[in-house]
Amino acid sequence: MRHWYRWRIEGMNLLPLNKDISQISASCHCKSIRFHVTLTDGLHTARRCTCSYCSMRGAIAVSANLDGIKFIEGEESLSLYQFNTMSAKHYFCSKCGIYTHHQRRSNPNQYGVNLACLEGISPFDFDEVPVYDGIRHPADKENGAGPHITGILKYMRNNKR
Ligand SMILES: [Zn+2]
Numbered sequence: 001m002r003h004w005y006r007w008r009i010e011g012m013n014l015l016p017l018n019k020d021i022s023q024i025s026a027s028c029h030c031k032s033i034r035f036h037v038t039l040t041d042g043l044h045t046a047r048r049c050t051c052s053y054c055s056m057r058g059a060i061a062v063s064a065n066l067d068g069i070k071f072i073e074g075e076e077s078l079s080l081y082q083f084n085t086m087s088a089k090h091y092f093c094s095k096c097g098i099y100t101h102h103q104r105r106s107n108p109n110q111y112g113v114n115l116a117c118l119e120g121i122s123p124f125d126f127d128e129v130p131v132y133d134g135i136r137h138p139a140d141k142e143n144g145a146g147p148h149i150t151g152i153l154k155y156m157r158n159n160k161r
Contacts, residue, residue, distance in 0.1 A: 017125045019043035026117040030096035033074035037064050037113050046115055046126060050150055051134025053083060053090065059099050060123050061112030069101060069111055106147060129153045 020042045027034045039045070045063040048054065079094040088105035092098060101113045116123050123129075133148040 017043065017121075019046075024121070025119040026100070026113065027119070028074075028093035028096050028098040028100055028117060030093060030098075032077045032095050033093050033100055034072040035075075035100070036070045036072060037118065038068040039064055039113075040068065040110065043115070043121070046129055048129055048131045048153060049134035050131060053081075054134055057090075057099055060115040060126070060129055061102070062115050062118075063104075063107075064101075064111045064113050066103070066109055066111060069113070124155055124157075127155055129155075 022039055022042060024037050024039070025034070026037050040063045043062055046060050048058075048060055074093075077094050078091045078100065081090040081092065082088065085105065087108070089103040091100050091102060093100060098117065099114050100117055101111045104110050104112050115121055129152065130149050131151045131153055133150045136148065
């Protein structure tokens with residue numbers, strides 16, 4: 001796969017990331033699990049979440065529809081973790097432990113996919129990542145109010161070599 005969406009020019013900062021990609025290959029760390037992802041809105045959905053599990057996991061997720069993940073290899077190596085309302089399904093590689101994707105509680109028609117598993121994409125390509133309130137979860141709100149952004153995580157690159 002050509003990394004047309006990101007390239008480095010010697011001595012300069014990274015050019016802005018192309019967030020409009022729709023199709024991308026992905027894998028866990030040990031590459032036992034390899035899959036192809038069709039994103040709902042490119043990398044524009046990148047976010048973190050403050051719920052008890054996501055806080056520990058620390059991954060940035062992007063959205064895909066349920067038919068947007070096609071496993072190429074290693075689906076049998078996935079482990080599943082569920083807690084609390086048991087509605088979200090968190091999948092991770094049983095060998096290397098890396099979170100690959102989860103079926104969302106706030107939108108069961110979607111997966112969240114670990115951005116860091118996407119080929120050629122790093123969490124540190126993002127200057128800012130919005131953080132959603134997963135403690136006061138949208139599904140727990142009586143009036144069905146949408147997701148609430150609690151803050152923005154910022155990454156400031158050290159340009160010194
Ligand atoms: Zn693995």
